[in-house]
Amino acid sequence: MDIVNFLNTTFYRDSSYLVLTVLCLIWILVDSKCSKRGKRMAVYAILCYFGIIWNPIVASYGVVFFGEDMYAYMRIFYLIPLMTILAYGATSFYTHCISPEDERRKKVIYMLLLVCTIMISGKTYGKSMYRDIHNIYKIDQDAYEISNIIMENKGDERPIAWVPKTEDIWYGIRQYEGHIILEGDSNTITDRTELYQAMREHEFEFIVFPKSGKLCAQISEKLFLEVGQTENYIIYKKVES
């Protein structure tokens, strides 16, 4: 039962969409004007909820198939055509209460009540789910410029680089430029000793440091040449000995 509780609370969180779903399913089943097709859809959803999703025996075996990852198992909810059921139930309710001949004011009020109920019950995605874009590739601008600078100054077809292993920089470069091999995290290098050790132990052509770091001022031009800068980073290329 723990699995079932987890699935339900993680899926629906603190929204009232579960309440709306139950109300819609009940309405679809009891309303005589709902078509048989709609009623079959409601019965199908109920069978899926109780037979598969909320069934502790099925859930415990199902999770095994997902490598014991309960978050991956959340996709079992795709079995339910949730938005279709909600919209169908709400439409059937609205058309039961409002006929085409009713006055416009009544139609608007009923629809507004429905829309407000949906808005209060649910949640939109917040600002944190969407970010501003700075280039046509919609990746971090520093990552975009670092990639271009490395490709403009590369010696090998597949240049090897050490870059800061942050989500924006590392994975921005990986998504944008597949030719660059990212071998190491330059954030782990904090002084010249560590830099020389990295040079001894690893082969790389480029290294990227944040401008705000102290290391940039310490880098010898005999070893590294600055080939470009972005707003927040400096890109160095190893000097061929």
Add this chain to the structure above:
Amino acid sequence: MIAILKIVFGIVCVLVLLGVCPFVIGVLLSKKTSHDLSYNFIYVYMLGLMLLVAVSEVIGVPLTLMKASFSTYVLIYSGVLILLMLLAVLTARQRMAELLKITIQSVKNADRRWGWILLGVFLPILLLEFRTTYVYGDDKVYLAMVNDIVTSNRLYLTNIETGGTDGWVIAKYALSSYWLWIAYLVKISKVHVLILCKTILPFVFVPLGYALQGLLASYLFKGEQRKIWIFMFLVLIFTFFGGFSTYPVTYRFYTWVWQSKAFLAIIAVPFMFLYCSYIYEKGPSFRDYVFLAIMNIAMSSTTLTGTGLAVAMSCVLSMLYAVLYKRLRIVFYTILTCIPSFFIMVFYLKYAAILEKINFYG
């Protein structure tokens, strides 16, 4: 200027690959059925799209296990696509013209208030062109993976973290060809994967997702236009306010096309639900069962979740309709159509052993 022309060329390629091809191939598949829906543009389009995705799975999985190059996949897939298109043009062009005529007439006769629905569908896409969904977790993996496939000309054998070479492929990538299919679109259109997925494809998949909801509405309300319009309006509202967790099928999914599970949830699963409900109600023919098997393969190509969902959905629906219409053979034949999915499930469970047997690691 050249960059703009390149993008325009890419958009035209995407429109052909995702606009014309599925429709033409769908006409070929639907021409022998007597279903009412076989004169519905979206239904015919979806038949074609599911077949395209299923063909990608049938070609992509063996080539991945054979460690073939991406160019080989592109060549074979393009060849099959061209053959299917030629077959359709040679044998079903009259029906194609008829269907186009019916569709154009429906659009011309549509009520003005449908413009509000189209606004609700397209306005968020336009606004999101100037934003991007926050990249985390799997997002960066899949986009990097598609980029690597195109850049390296290898099928998955690239380390996603570093970009270096890998000697192995995990089961969920090897057995699901969705990212190969996206890489194919990137290769043919010559548009970068980031531009294709984050800018161009939302204009295809978001309207398609809503069109499928409209098709479901048409099926549920038996063509009553007023109710379908109200349904579509409410679907828009429910979708926008469904962001209470990251799991419901909400607006974030609609714009998340590089996530195969988004394609599964928005496109494949709703269509399978409609298809199964429709054929079981009418009484399925042999061709219907064959296409159901193809749908199983198409669902498997999105993710391994799709494999399980295809089996679960078709079996539950078949049992429901078998009891309602007292046609128990529906369950038996449906189980037979799930054989491709069972095969993939077994392959997944015995993946390591099979790779050893075929000497995948050299």
